[in-house]
Amino acid sequence: MLERFVGDFCVLTGSRNLRLLILLIVFPILAGCGFHLRGSIEIPPTLNPLYLQSAPGSPVRRAIEDLLSGSDVRLTANPAEARLILRILSENRSSRVAAVxxxxxxxxxxxxxxxxxxxxxxxxxxxxxxxxxxxxRNFDNPDVEVLGKQLEEELIYQDFATDAADRILMRLRAVLI
Known part of the structure; x- marks a missing residue:
């Protein structure tokens, strides 16, 4: 998208050199500010490969695997090969009434x-x-659309799993690097 914007801007100005100049300015700024593409998780190479230990069917485990796909972090199915074992000790879902x-x-x-x-x-x-x-997260419960609300609740819990996975990886990165 950025390239298209720069390209459109350069067409308006009529200069190919201006396009190159803008790209040469923008990309170092993005790299210097800590910007990384999704999936770019940093852990020390000495801790690769990583083993994930969790309950079968863990939503957080699936989310961590998704976040790590495309990164330099390798996952192993054998804990004996791992240099770091990330253990998901428990996952609990609950709800309580917030308003009546x-x-x-x-x-x-x-x-x-x-x-x-x-x-x-x-x-x-x-x-x-x-x-x-x-x-x-708060979840409204109107009388209508009961089936839609059940699906919405499930989607919220899926979002929770993804958010938890992201936070776990951020904490790992903060402690290990």
Whole structure:
């Protein structure tokens, strides 16, 4: 998109050199500000490959695998090969009533997604101490569109898993680099 904008701008000005100049200015600025394409996760090369340990069918595990695809971080299926073991210790979903009307009808829920994780070396040495993420979002509950609201609730929990995966990787990066 940026290239198209620059190209359109240069067509208006009639200068190919101006296009090159703008690109030479913009790309170093993006690189210098810490901008990385999605999937660019940094962990020290000495900690590659990474093993993910979690409950079967873990949504956070799937989200972490998606975020790591396209990065330099390699995942292994064998914990003996791993130099770092990321353990998803628990994932819990819950909700509670957040608002009711005068008749006691539930108007809104507060959805929670609680994730506990840590990271250890293959010898069991703690690399990242156990940490907890508690993600919260309000969820309106009108009388209409009951099936649509059930689907919306599931989508919110999927978003929670993706957000939790992103936060876990950010914390790993902060501690390990």
């Amino acid at each position: 009307d005068a008749n006691g009808k539930t108007l809104a829920f507060e959805l929670h997604y609680l994730v506990r994780f840590d990271a250890v070396a293959p010898d069991g040495a703690q690399q990242v101490p156990p940490q907890t993420l508690d993600l919260v």
